[in-house]
Amino acid sequence: MGIAIITGASSGLGREFALQLQRSGEVDGFLLVARRRERLLALAEELSNAEILSADLATMEGVRAFAAYLEEKRPRVRVFVAAAGFGKFGDYAHLSEDTVAGMIDLNVRALVLMTHRVIPYMEKGGYLITLGSASAFTPLPHFNVYAAGKSFVLHYTKGLRDEIAPLGLTATCFCPGWVATEFLAVAEPEAGVLYPQNPKPLLEAKRVVAYALRRARRGKTLAVTNWYTKLQHLLFKLLPDRVLTVLWRKTVLKEKKQKRA
Numbered sequence: 001m002g003i004a005i006i007t008g009a010s011s012g013l014g015r016e017f018a019l020q021l022q023r024s025g026e027v028d029g030f031l032l033v034a035r036r037r038e039r040l041l042a043l044a045e046e047l048s049n050a051e052i053l054s055a056d057l058a059t060m061e062g063v064r065a066f067a068a069y070l071e072e073k074r075p076r077v078r079v080f081v082a083a084a085g086f087g088k089f090g091d092y093a094h095l096s097e098d099t100v101a102g103m104i105d106l107n108v109r110a111l112v113l114m115t116h117r118v119i120p121y122m123e124k125g126g127y128l129i130t131l132g133s134a135s136a137f138t139p140l141p142h143f144n145v146y147a148a149g150k151s152f153v154l155h156y157t158k159g160l161r162d163e164i165a166p167l168g169l170t171a172t173c174f175c176p177g178w179v180a181t182e183f184l185a186v187a188e189p190e191a192g193v194l195y196p197q198n199p200k201p202l203l204e205a206k207r208v209v210a211y212a213l214r215r216a217r218r219g220k221t222l223a224v225t226n227w228y229t230k231l232q233h234l235l236f237k238l239l240p241d242r243v244l245t246v247l248w249r250k251t252v253l254k255e256k257k258q259k260r261a
């Protein structure tokens with residue numbers, strides 16, 4: 001069978017992938033990766049044969065720790081889910097250099113380097129799921145670096161699909177709309193910054209993960225959740241970027257106000 005390796009397993013979508021893969025019985029173990037060790041340990045107790053790796057994947061040290069784990073344990077990997085990621089609302093002037101670099105280093109660099117490391121341990125019939133986003137489909141000012149990074153992930157996954165096809169492996173880019181996880185709390189900006197307040201529809205992690213797994217098992221390259229996100233996907237293909245950018249600015253973004261003490 002082989003194990004599932006899941007990054008970002010301490011919360012949200014990554015955690016849900018682990019639970020659903022356990023129930024499906026299609027893997028015989030897990031490697032759970034994220035920073036928060038206690039969360040990983042608690043999840044490992046709910047799964048069978050789960051190991052954890054607590055690492056900051058935004059650093060090269062964290063990525064190398066993952067590579068070292070693979071070299072030492074040489075696991076047979078059936079499923080790889082690259083779910084570790086974060087976004088922060090804010091324009092070029094409001095985001096710190098560390099936050100900008102962190103988004104690129106985690107959402108893009110770590111995802112690519114870890115994927116390349118894990119492929120040699122995967123056998124025919126295995127599949128990879130990369131976390132893109134509906135924000136991968138169009139430029140999003142005030143969420144620009146995050147959205148551009150997800151666009152990279154989408155294109156990268158589509159290209160990878162052809163590279164790994166001869167190995168009998170598939171790659172699926174999972175592009176959900178807003179999902180109820182810790183993501184939005186992490187993305188919350190400081191006062192004076194434009195951002196979408198109470199973004200809707202807010203999807204349920206359980207449902208979107210079940211859908212992503214169905215798509216991945218069928219070897220589909222793209223998993224775009226629910227009718228609303230599918231409609232967005234279609235419109236993004238048909239309408240010029242400029243129109244979408246204006247709509248996003250006018251209808252979605254509101255200024256973050258200072259909370260009264």
Ligand SMILES: NC(=O)c1ccc[n+]([C@@H]2O[C@H](COP(=O)([O-])OP(=O)(O)OC[C@H]3O[C@@H](n4cnc5c(N)ncnc54)[C@H](OP(=O)(O)O)[C@@H]3O)[C@@H](O)[C@H]2O)c1
Pocket residue numbers: 007008009010011012013014033034035036037039055056057058059082083084085086087106131132133134175176177178179180181182183184186
């Ligand atoms: N929720 C949404 O609306 C939404 C929509 C589209 C796409 N996505 C994408 O889905 C993925 C999962 O997000 P989520 O919604 O599940 O959010 P979440 O609940 O905040 O989970 C994010 C995960 O990433 C891990 N992570 C963050 N920084 C890390 C670091 N430096 N090193 C290692 N792990 C790190 C977190 O673990 P630790 O904090 O323990 O390290 C956590 O397990 C992300 O790639 C996100 O961009 C989310």
